[in-house]
Amino acid sequence: MRPLDPRLLRQARAARSYVVLTAALGVLSAALVVVQAFAIAHALGPVVAATSPGGSGAVDDGALARWLTVLACVVVGRAGVAWAQERFGRRAATLVVADLRRQVVQHAVALGPRPPAGTSPADVTTLATRGLGDLEPYLVRFLPQLLLTALVTPAAVLVVWGLDWVSAVVAVVTIPLVPFFMWLIGTMTAGTSERRLATVERLGSQVLDLVAGLPTLRAFGREIGPGARVRALGESSRRATMGTLRIAFLSGAVLELLTTLCVAVIAVGVGLRLVYGHVELVPAIAVLVLAPEIFLPLRRVGFEFHASTDGLAAGERAFAVLDAPSPRPGTRPVPDLVGASIELDDVSVRAPGRDVLAPARLSARIDLGNGSPGGGRVVALRGPSGAGKSTVVLLLLGLLRPDAGRVALRSPAAGAVEPVDVADVDAAAWWDRVAWVPQRPAIGPGTVRDVVTDGRPVDADALAVAAATTGLDDVLADLPTGWDTPVGLGGVGLSVGQRQRVALTRALVGSADRPVVVLDEPTAHLDARGERCVLDTVRAWRDAGRTVVVVAHRASLLALADQVVDVTAEEVARA
Template sequence: MRPLDPRLLRRARAARRYVALTAALGVAAAGIVVVQAFAIAHTLGPAVTAGSAGTPLALADVAPWLGVLVAALAVRAAVAWAQERWAQKAAADVVAELREQVVAHTVALGPRPAVTEGDEGAEGAAATATLATRGLDDLAPYLVRYLPQLLLTAILTPALVLVVLGLDWVSAVICVVTLPLVPLFMWLVGVMTAGASERRLRTIERLGAQVLDLLAGLPTLRAFGREIGPGARVRALGDASRRATMGTLRIAFLSGMVLELLTTLSVAIVAVGVGLRLVEGMIALVPAIAVLVLAPEVYLPLRRVGAEFHASTDGLAAADRAFAVLERPLPTTGTLTAPSLPGATLVLDGVGVRAGDRGLTAPAGLTTRVPLGTGSPGGGRVVALRGPSGAGKTTTALVLLGLLRPDEGRVLVEPAGTGGTAVVDLADVDPATWWPQVTWVPQRPALTPGSLRDVVTDGRAVGDDALAAAARTTGLDEVVAGLPQGWATPVGLGGTGLSVGQRQRVALTAALLDGGPGDGAPPPVVLLDEPTAHLDARGEQVVLDTVRAWRDAGRTVFVVAHRASLLALADQVVDVRSRAVGPAEAVAS
């Protein structure tokens, strides 16, 4: 593992600035250490000589050097403060930059699992979420503690060895012989613990994925009275996390102990050699004191590098995982402008999407024609996607959204009034021109933080009457009436404070008020993913009323449906089926 990944400098501008600043501060630190050593030597040398001879020490002889020593200490403290301050700021900036890039790139990759090679068993979305949060936080100690010491080792240690060479060549030879032993032992420790940090991060990602799965399924578990059962599993996950953390600490203690012992012995050898030659009169007192002061400083950066070795492995492992995500190629997007959807026809021609680790194509061979609503009152349609669980209904919705490209077949758009002579392949359409014509309401809506009114209106200027009418249609007015601050009630990240059914009503109301691009005509197509899955009979009736309202307004509603009430409301039912992937297909995928 390289101590400084060049990709980090390419990806994060803050890292480049930080490395340059740390190098400059390292040069300043080298000069200050030399000045400090000479100031101490010229202060103590006359004092020791005067004490040995029994003569009084003339303060005027050491006062200038005392002043230099005080100034050097003050400047050294200022340099250390600057290093720490800029290290903390740079670490926050670099982590924020990489986190933003990972999230943006994952979104651009689409809804396929963001699992990189070696992620066996990890859920893509959860693994990426863990990486973008807790995983990348491991970069902070690497940038704050390890990288500055690494740069100081490259700058300060050679400079101090040259100074020692000018003072005492024997001590310089000892330093040159013993210094390579430190990185050698660091390499040996690295070989012994090879892959430990990658395994730890992979363990944390797997734990995060499983915890997120448990949290996502908690409402269902509570509905069946099984919410107590996962307690043992949560405890097991906590124990696994503790073992992973303790393993990292053992690595840190091992590397720190070995390198501290080695550097301490090296400094002792220098000190013994200087002391013996000082007794024999082979070296003057002032240079001897200077060498003794400089010797620990020669090894200090390497000692700190060894002490923070675990921070480097954890940080670079996290960065490597982030780069693995960032280097995944983005899917190609079309450039054509999306045709107008009112009155058009969607043609699904043999659409199939491989489900990856499930060994299925879901959907498989989906072929149908779906005439869309006219966009005028009374001209809407309801299209139900029906099929067993895992057949690919939600995947079909993602294909229609343009978020997912089919592995087989294609989705065609026949604009109104063309008679099928101007067919457009959805793969050739620029998503930015397609998405404004589609409203998407997922099964579990995630709401942005803000007041309830801001969440529903999404910053648009919506009158009170229109807002109240939409809320009455979806039943959100009853929810608002029960909230302490009404429409001004703050809603937390993801809809904190609201139940799944209430969040569903908020999302349906927002979809009703969606004014489309430029707040003009509403998007002609609405996609609902199992909108009644977590609702009681009353909530189901709210969804049915909302779907009827959209159809009466001339919009086309695609709904992933299981319940008979939604199927009965549909003007067209599309059966979605899956197919097991054969050996030849598995090899091809």
């Protein structure tokens, strides 16, 4: 495992400047360590010599005061270096983590609904929130000590060589034992951090699934049931965390014992040779002061070893997402959709995590409405659960590319020109022509009016007509302050059916100029009254000349459709 991944320096600009700053502070710290050793030796040596048996008893007060002043300045300087490392380290860590989070989220969006192999959208969510937080202790605590080891330790050894070559030889011989034991510990615990992060991501995915399914469980009176599962997930998280702490404490204890023994060997050797007069007092004191400083960065590197493994594991996961090739963005203009059609030609998509094509070899032609009143169409996607109906919606929106076949737009205005793949058109321009209401609509915080209008100025009469069409007017009558009722993130404060009506009203209000409307299971979780509101909304869109593509299970929606497209799945033949 590399202690510093060069990809981190390439991806995060703040990391590069932080490494340079840390190296400069490390050089300053090495100089202060050497000056401190000489100040202590020259201040203490004459005092010990003068007060020892046979000494003169006289001490040069001026020289002593000067060296004590130097020592005080060194102490203040080292405190300032430590403060600067901590302050700028935390600032840089915050910037690096924020930068990587931004890149991961942007690249995950560019990848679409299918993340890299071996990960899920929930894994990416966990990585972008909690997972990348492991980089902060790595950058604040481990990386500075690593650079200090590369700067302070060699400088201290060179100074010791000039004072007492025997002690320098002992240090040179014992120093390699520390990285050897670090490598040994790393080999024995290889994969622990990756497994811990994978555990955290898996737990996060399961918790997100439980939270997302709570409205359904509550509707059936089973919201208490997952309590045992949540406790089991918490226990798994506790075991993963305690395993990491156990490795941290054991690795720190082993390296602490080893470095203490190495310092003791140097100290015993200096003491014996000082007794027999083979070394002078002042150099001996300087060597004894420098000996712990030689191993101190190594000791701290060992103590923060778990921070490096966790941080690098989080970085590896982030780079796995960032290195995944994103599809080439479309640049072709959207053709004229009046009288156009969407053609699905032998389209197949392999379901993630399953040896199933869903949909499998789907071919259909969806004729779009002409935009004039009464010229709209309703197209229903029908099929069993897991057949790939929602995947077809993603294909129509251009959020997903098929593994085989093509989804193309054919416009009569283009004449005999080859139809344009949906994936090749400019995504923003295509989405400006399509309104989408997913199974779980995204509802931001604000009032009901803010959510429906999306911040745009909308006439009050138009709002009232849209609310009457979708049945939202009945919901507003039951809310305490009507349109001004506050709604939390994700629609907190509203029931599932109320959220669906809010989303339909938003699509009805905001898509007046969009010829295509896509609805994914709009009647799910709705009672008969809510279903009638959805049907009325679909009729309103069709009467306005738009094309409504709807994923339908209920017979009422299928009966309303002008065209029904059957979607099927098929197992992949194994070799």
